[in-house]
Amino acid sequence: MSINRGKLILIEGLDRSGKSTQCDCLTAKLGANTVLVKFPDRTTPIGHQINAYLTSASDAKNDSLESMHLLFSANRWELASTIKAHLTAGRDVVLDRYVYSGIAYSYVASRASSTRQPLSLDWLQVPDLGLLKPDVFFFLNVSEEEQVRRAGFGEELYEKREFQRSVADIFHKILPKGDETFHLIDADKSLDEISSVIYETVAAAPQPGDFQYYIKIV
Numbered sequence: 765m766s767i768n769r770g771k772l773i774l775i776e777g778l779d780r781s782g783k784s785t786q787c788d789c790l791t792a793k794l795g796a797n798t799v800l801v802k803f804p805d806r807t808t809p810i811g812h813q814i815n816a817y818l819t820s821a822s823d824a825k826n827d828s829l830e831s832m833h834l835l836f837s838a839n840r841w842e843l844a845s846t847i848k849a850h851l852t853a854g855r856d857v858v859l860d861r862y863v864y865s866g867i868a869y870s871y872v873a874s875r876a877s878s879t880r881q882p883l884s885l886d887w888l889q890v891p892d893l894g895l896l897k898p899d900v901f902f903f904l905n906v907s908e909e910e911q912v913r914r915a916g917f918g919e920e921l922y923e924k925r926e927f928q929r930s931v932a933d934i935f936h937k938i939l940p941k942g943d944e945t946f947h948l949i950d951a952d953k954s955l956d957e958i959s960s961v962i963y964e965t966v967a968a969a970p971q972p973g974d975f976q977y978y979i980k981i982v
């Protein structure tokens with residue numbers, strides 16, 4: 765008898781949207797047979813380079829944006845077979861950020877400097893094509909007022925008001941609003957309300973069939 769494969773669940777959102785808290789909550793609620801994968805995974809050699817990029821104060825960054833974008837994607841690819849193995853073994857996998865963060869943040873970063881070429885959505889999505897497509901996808905939609913009310917941004921490269929505003933705009937342009945796997949969540953609500961909606965939606969989602977892979981993201 766073959767076991768049912770696990771569900772691949774994605775939670776995306778801006779910084780301070782409560783994303784990591786909700787990922788922890790959902791992972792706990794789904795029980796011991798659940799794996800949480802956070803992107804970027806800063807523990808791998810590629811992840812170390814990403815961490816250095818996000819935390820360094822150097823100004824030469826825009827020159828290396830294409831290579832950084834490819835490294836963020838490579839960081840997903842290096843974990844792709846592990847994620848698939850968990851799902852095949854019947855474990856649910858919760859993803860904290862994935863391809864949409866990849867596209868949205870690089871899109872905005874490439875427009876933050878007037879001295880370089882902006883990157884197109886066509887170019888940005890290509891490295892992630894072929895990755896596993898989540899079975900259930902949540903976007904935590906936090907208002908700017910609520911984002912500001914929560915504790916302040918940290919020190920990292922992209923944690924700035926203007927930048928976050930632009931990332932929110934592009935997220936809303938690229939999210940798969942018509943897709944039945946997609947759920948837009950009002951992230952201004954309380955932690956408990958949000959975690960209940962997320963858990964109930966995952967529990968009610970149909971048992972996934974064959975694996976689906978991205979052939980087009982935006």
Ligand code: FDM
Pocket residue numbers: 779803804818836837861862863865866867869870922923
């Ligand atoms: N980020 C994250 C990217 O720029 N590209 C990506 O592919 C991913 C997964 O990294 F500013 C950005 C988003 C954020 C930063 O993420 C670190 P966390 O979730 O704040 O650690």
Ligand code: MG
Pocket residue numbers: 779920923
């Ligand atoms: Mg952050």
